[in-house]
Amino acid sequence: MAVNTQRISNIEGARARRLALPRYLRLDGGRFLLGLVAILSIMSLILLAQTGVVATKGYAISALEAEKTALLRERSLLQERQARAQSLERIRRRAEQIGLRPITDDQVRYIEIEGTDEADEVITGTVEELAP
Numbered sequence: 001m002a003v004n005t006q007r008i009s010n011i012e013g014a015r016a017r018r019l020a021l022p023r024y025l026r027l028d029g030g031r032f033l034l035g036l037v038a039i040l041s042i043m044s045l046i047l048l049a050q051t052g053v054v055a056t057k058g059y060a061i062s063a064l065e066a067e068k069t070a071l072l073r074e075r076s077l078l079q080e081r082q083a084r085a086q087s088l089e090r091i092r093r094r095a096e097q098i099g100l101r102p103i104t105d106d107q108v109r110y111i112e113i114e115g116t117d118e119a120d121e122v123i124t125g126t127v128e129e130l131a132p
Contacts, residue, residue: 084090095101
């Protein structure tokens, strides 16, 4: 019966490597300083990225606020314009410009209808339609 000596030596080599692993993980002065610099650099980059994002969003917010102010001004101007357009004096002048004139007393005709159940019934129509 043959004994495999190669396998035993691999196990002993693995054991030796496992026992030597803490030696690789030990930090001497240079490695510790290098690790500290790397961690500080990463933290600085994260802080810088966050500051950039906040600044960008701040500019976007100020642009939106300026747009809101402009739209509010435009809305108030349009409301003022609408109020002026709806004034009775302006409507009267516009009606005169297109040839309309106020109704006279001889153009008014009232018709009384007997036998209606509703006392508040309103009858509308032109003078020609209502004339007998």
